[in-house]
Amino acid sequence: MEYRFAKDGNFEDFASGRVIYHMGGTPAFPVRLALEIFERCLQHSVKKTGIILYDCCCGGAYMLTVLGFLKNDAISCVYASDIDDKCLKLADDNLSLLTQSGLKRRREEITALYESYGKSSHYDALQSLSRIENLLKNNIKTHVFYHNILEDKDLTFNPDIVITDVPYGLMTEWNASVHPENESTDFINQMMASLSKTCSKDTIICICSDKKQKIKADGFKRLEKQLIGKRKFEIFKIMSFENM
Template sequence: MAFKYTVEHEIYEDLASGRVLYNQRGAAAFPVRLASEIFLRCLALLNDNDMADTCTLFDPLCGGGYLLTSLGFLHANKIKMIYASDIDDNAVSLASKNLSLLQREGLDERIEQIQKLLDLYGKPAHREALESAFKLKKHMEQFKARITVSCFVADATGINPFMTVDQPVDIVITDLPYGNLAQWSGSQKLQEGPDNSQDTAVSTLFDNLVNILAKESVAAIVSQEKLKFEHKEFERKSHFKHGKRHIAIYKRRHG
């Protein structure tokens, strides 16, 4: 896959999981440059319709929030609101901590934590993490406004799971968890029924997203297998592959 919009950025390395961003066992990270490329492709589709300067972004399967946090640092001046949800309350807790780094007080707290680790153990990894944290703090000076963040627990394939979302969402970007459907769907019907498939689950997810999306909106789904589903409310605008990841971008239909 050729990157259309992104070039190497000086803070990509600083956004690596476990350096400044919080990490925990089992939490999957996401390639920073790929996240940026997907976001910019979505934004380009919206800009065809002269959307506002800033957008509301949502990841309904957010995991530890790495994708959203990276996008917040890289594109802060294009994002006004971030929603993050997951079926796992531990994942939501981790996402909340990571997204707190987009605020000066949250990053200052993280810098203090890393400094204490460096003072205690003096490891090169802690010194590198501290350097990265200060680079991110310097980068934050470019932010024109504070990004509002809301994290909550929700089963993306449940009944009306996104009632917490009170602002129309412009862009959805989510990375489907690899492996068993039960990792991200609490619906027994989807897990045990004859239509137990990724496409069925994603179609149900899109049914739920319709209720919170702006009239002009885009959804990007990252998956290990190519999605085949169709939805009456969405038109697939593009598909590309990066490594083993398939990325499909859908735009909401008019009317």
Template sequence: MAYRYATERVDHTDLASGYVLRSVPGQPGFPARLASELFQRSLAHLDADPVGLWDPCCGGGHLAAVLALLHRDRLAHVHASDVDGDSVRIAARNLDLLTERGMAERERELRAGAVEFAKPAFSDRAEAARRLAEWLRSRGGDLRHSVWEADAFAPVPPERRVDLVLTDVPYGNLAHWAGARPAGDEVHALLRALSGVLPAEAVLTVTARARRVDLPRGVRALERVRVGNRAAVLVRAGDLR
């Protein structure tokens, strides 16, 4: 598989949730092609390169890990946090795959599963882990990362600078808001809370399964994107204050 720094339609099977990257039961994965497009759109509004990335509603860390694997050469570090401790533990294991050691351990685990369960599909997944390791190595190798448990409505920012927040917020029956939920619109409250701990020039990119992601009154979007049943909005942190 050849990954490309573009938004064209290529095979992202190796990045599917539950294939090499671990999944959390009941939590959906995020389309890799859309993740890549949103990341590149966000970079166009930033002067920093490489950038620090943070997903403060990370769930099992699938979105953050996919972005880090696809765009290792544009990232200085990646961070992920969530209010759910069980999800954070899975996210930590997924972001550990951003190191040569972690991906090698995952490949060995999958090859052992192929022998133990006599399932060729495990060998296919092990080969995917090998390909991902080679890709990561070719784009800069191990990536600094951190994962922690925190409420996005009362965010604890990472120690390293964050230039870009990219997150998929809870929706429908698949995921739910938790933590110190505010009165009123949760997305507005999330954006306000995050903007308070970010540099003014940072970009927040928020997606949801909805027709539109609304912003607080008077706040102008940098961009809006609609793909299938998902909508996204890009906004400058300083514009939310």
């Protein structure tokens, strides 16, 4: 894959579990790829700053947290939703790092670990945290909430950009329990139908998935499609906004 915007670099400061909180069973996301996707979405967006960013399958909000640090000048507000209460707690902890108070609390936690155990990994984490602190020029407003994106339900906000890494069936799975009578397993297109009813005509939507999941894109205009390893991402905007 050709990276048009995100330069190659050392992103070890953002390793899951170092400064950013980690929980077993919650996948991380390649930092450079997240940056490239955001920049591509931004190119298609009518807004370039003050971006309201949303991830409807946020997990532990690793990707949102990384973008909040690295694109702090462009993002003003982050919304994160999921159906797993443990993931939502982790997401809340991670997104709290996008504030000075959250970083201060994290420094106190890691410092206590270093003073108790003296591990080099804790020392390295403190060095990473110092570098990350320099990235946080502006506190980003964050909102974490329970929401099943397969369920038709209006949101209370209009995102400018949606970026989500949907379940692959490996570490995470879709949950259709909200409509048990529905035998369809075409979850990714159910999600797209839901997003079409909650996003505006200017919202840029990027879906990351494995190659097996096919997006029909009914009612959407596909702006980009890119394969990268076992993963792919597709960028859309709503094509028809009548009767919504």
